[in-house]
Amino acid sequence: MAKPYEIDGNKLRLQIQVQPRSSSNQWGRVVDHQWIQLRITSAPVDGAANKSCLKLIAKRFKTAKSMVNIVRGEKSRYKTITIEGCDPERLQAFLDDYPIA
Numbered sequence: 001m002a003k004p005y006e007i008d009g010n011k012l013r014l015q016i017q018v019q020p021r022s023s024s025n026q027w028g029r030v031v032d033h034q035w036i037q038l039r040i041t042s043a044p045v046d047g048a049a050n051k052s053c054l055k056l057i058a059k060r061f062k063t064a065k066s067m068v069n070i071v072r073g074e075k076s077r078y079k080t081i082t083i084e085g086c087d088p089e090r091l092q093a094f095l096d097d098y099p100i101a
Helices: 048-061 088-097
Strands: 005-008 011-019 026-031 035-039 068-072 078-083
Touching: 011 048, 026 048, 035 048, 048 068, 048 078, 048 088
Parallel strands: 011 035
Antiparallel strands: 005 011, 011 078, 026 035, 068 078
């Protein structure tokens, strides 16, 4: 995947670069045209950063945390995440924030 996200029907796949131990939980910029930075306050201990990451993504798309899954990179800063059943309006708002270059 050469871009930070891919749409497959009603599933969105994101390429995320997690920055743990940040001062606040927030979405960041696109890094190297292929990773969307996600700043997380949690430390990468006992899956705490992963849980915070999934929670922040679910909140952004206003969907259940169970609809957000880590597909690759469970123990890495670089993760591939899928979101099932994306609402088209929320998806469009996301695309407006991160346009394809």
